[in-house]
Amino acid sequence: xxxxxxxxxxxxxxxxxxxxxxxxxxxxxxxxxxxxxxxxxxxxxxxxxxxxxxxxxxxxxxxxxxxxxxxxxxxxxxxxxxxxxxxxxxxxxxxxxxxxxxxxxxxxxxxxxxxxxxxxxxxxxxxxxxxxxxxxxxxxxxxxxxxxxxxxxxxxxxxxxxxxxxxxxxxxxxxxxxxxxxxxxxxxxxxxxxxxxxxxxxxxxxxxxxxxxxxxxxxxxxxxxxxxxxxxxxxxxxxxxxxxxxxxxxxxxxxxxxxxxxxxxxxxxxxxxxxxxxxxxxxxxxxxxxxxxxxxxxxxxxxxxxxxxxxxxxxxxxxxxxxxxxxxxxxxxxxxxxxxxxxxxxxxxxxxxxxxxxxxxxxxxxxxxxxxxxxxxxxxxxxxxxxxxxxxxxxxxxxxxxxxxxxxxxxxxxxxxxxxxx
Numbered sequence: 001x002x003x004x005x006x007x008x009x010x011x012x013x014x015x016x017x018x019x020x021x022x023x024x025x026x027x028x029x030x031x032x033x034x035x036x037x038x039x040x041x042x043x044x045x046x047x048x049x050x051x052x053x054x055x056x057x058x059x060x061x062x063x064x065x066x067x068x069x070x071x072x073x074x075x076x077x078x079x080x081x082x083x084x085x086x087x088x089x090x091x092x093x094x095x096x097x098x099x100x101x102x103x104x105x106x107x108x109x110x111x112x113x114x115x116x117x118x119x120x121x122x123x124x125x126x127x128x129x130x131x132x133x134x135x136x137x138x139x140x141x142x143x144x145x146x147x148x149x150x151x152x153x154x155x156x157x158x159x160x161x162x163x164x165x166x167x168x169x170x171x172x173x174x175x176x177x178x179x180x181x182x183x184x185x186x187x188x189x190x191x192x193x194x195x196x197x198x199x200x201x202x203x204x205x206x207x208x209x210x211x212x213x214x215x216x217x218x219x220x221x222x223x224x225x226x227x228x229x230x231x232x233x234x235x236x237x238x239x240x241x242x243x244x245x246x247x248x249x250x251x252x253x254x255x256x257x258x259x260x261x262x263x264x265x266x267x268x269x270x271x272x273x274x275x276x277x278x279x280x281x282x283x284x285x286x287x288x289x290x291x292x293x294x295x296x297x298x299x300x301x302x303x304x305x306x307x308x309x310x311x312x313x314x315x316x317x318x319x320x321x322x323x324x325x326x327x328x329x330x331x332x333x334x335x336x337x338x339x340x341x342x343x344x345x346x347x348x349x350x351x352x353x354x355x356x357x358x359x360x361x362x363x364x365x366x367x368x369x370x371x372x373x374x375x376x377x378x379x380x381x382x383x384x385x386x387x388x389x390x391x392x393x394x395x396x397x398x399x400x401x402x403x404x405x406x407x408x409x410x411x412x413x414x415x416x417x418x419x420x421x422x
Contacts, residue, residue: 023126023145023355024264024286026320027069027101027382030416034366034380035324036338038282040222041270044376045418046107049119051282052222052268053153053165054212056115062108067378067416072098073128075386076407077136077353079400082393084182084190085135092136097129103416117153117167122146123226124173124261126355132180132195136391138399139353141195142178147171147261151208161214169206171229171261175199182395183243183302191243198255198296200235206261218272228263228290232256237298253300260290276328283322288315288345311394318345322362336366336380344387351391357408358387366414374420382412 029047032039039045040052046063048055077092079085107117124147132141153167176199183191210224237255242248264287270280294311322340329335342360346352366380386408393400 023124023147024320025101025122025125025147026284027071027412027414028103028121029065029105029378030067030069030380030414031336031366031368031376031378031418033069033382033412033414034336034338034364034368034378035280035326036322036340036362036364036382038268038280038322038324038338038340040224040266040268040282041220041278041280043278044420046105046117046119047103047416047418049105049107049117049151049153049167050103050121051266052210052212052224053117053151053167053208054155054163054210054222054224056107056117056153056155056165057157057163057212059107059115060109062421063106063418064421065105065416065418066103067414068100068102069412069414070098070100071410071412073410074407075128075357075405075409077391078404078406079135080402081135082397082400084138084399088133088135090135092130092134095129095131097127099125099127101125108421113156115155115165117151117155117165119149119151119153121149121151123149123169123171128354130353135400136353136403137180137193138182138395139391140177140179142176143354144174144176146174153208163212163214165208165210167208169208169226169229170203171206171231172201172203173231173233173259173261174201175233175235181239181302182398183241185243185245191245192241194239194241194243194249194302197238197240198235200233200255202231202233204229204231206263220270222266222268222270224266226264226266228287229261230258231261232258235296237296239302251300251302253298255296255298257294257296259294262287262290277326279323279325281321281323284320285317286320286345287317289317291315291345312350314347314350315345316347318343324364326368332370334368336364336368336378338362338364340364342384344389346389348390349392351389351405352394353391353403353405357405358389360387360408361385364412376418378414378416378418380412380414382414384410384412386410 155165
């Protein structure tokens with residue numbers, strides 16, 4: 001039954017939206033999102049498998065948690081247009097393109113000193129969509145990346161204060177990219193545009209490890225490391241359009257590329273002031289320097305001269321720092337809130353419309369409701385404000401001489417349920 005639940009979760013899930021540093025995703029539970037995803041020391045919640053797997057050693061019994069986040073990004077772009085965008089509007093807004101980020105966790109104690117957990121959650125995601133004829137169509141029209149992790153985990157205690165956990169990161173990535181490609185041919189010059197549509201998937205395995213140390217029953221420290229995962233993707237690539245001198249043109253071929261998803265290390269410290277109130281401060285360093293380029297090679301050449309694309313990224317490592325608070329209002333209700341600062345890993349000279357945000361500030365609020373002793377329902381709302389960014393043309397200014405991204409706002413609504421099975 002549990003395997004069927006996982007299959008249904010993956011089948012029904014839509015690509016997660018870009019709303020964190022780079023294309024990282026941290027909406028791993030409704031309760032965690034309510035605390036700004038500062039959730040390494042959650043109590044009686046198997047969702048800690050995503051944040052700090054060693055924390056499942058504090059669970060006594062079997063637990064199941066599931067839910068989803070609804071995410072909708074909004075950005076605006078102002079252009080100073082070039083020759084290929086002559087007479088086109090200068091201002092654009094991205095299309096309404098919401099997505100869902102579901103999750104599922106199970107954890108239980110096994111034996112005297114062992115705990116097993118299984119997690120399914122999104123770690124990477126990116127989705128943005130614009131009108132087909134917009135001025136940035138040579139950069140992207142539609143980009144969707146879905147990166148899901150299936151994580152089996154084993155945890156154990158080392159003495160009375162130290163806990164450890166190790167697990168596999170079975171990572172699957174689905175990718176689709178649509179954009180327009182301007183075509184030139186020798187002395188004939190610019191012939192027109194072809195719409196390119198690339199769609200594929202890949203799967204590989206990484207690993208995760210974490211340690212947690214309890215200084216006292218009220219104060220704990222944890223560190224979690226997630227390895228990088230190298231994804232080699234084979235994709236279908238279609239080109240279609242009308243070119244001067246060639247008429248209607250179509251090419252269906254295969255594309256091949258390699259991307260290394262970054263490793264990361266998380267630090268957290270949690271403190272309980274009393275039985276009703278706890279706080280934690282978390283920081284995540286993500287090695288986005290692994291995303292230095294996005295290159296594709298095609299089995300068949302476009303018009304016999306173009307056999308691939310090369311896109312230099314040169315991203316740099318980035319920090320994510322936040323604070324979260326949980327306060328029990330009563331036996332039935334708890335209040336959650338959190339704040340996070342997200343540093344953008346994209347250098348100014350490599351900024352594009354695929355990941356159209358700068359540094360981000362994130363505010364969250366949520367609640368937990370316990371209708372019974374073995375059931376807890378969590379719901380939360382998050383707003384993410386992104387810094388403004390300038391974008392330079394990647395095709396020599398033929399499409400635009402300058403673009404300005406502004407008014408970036410992503411809204412997230414999360415709902416989840418945690419059950420104590422026994």
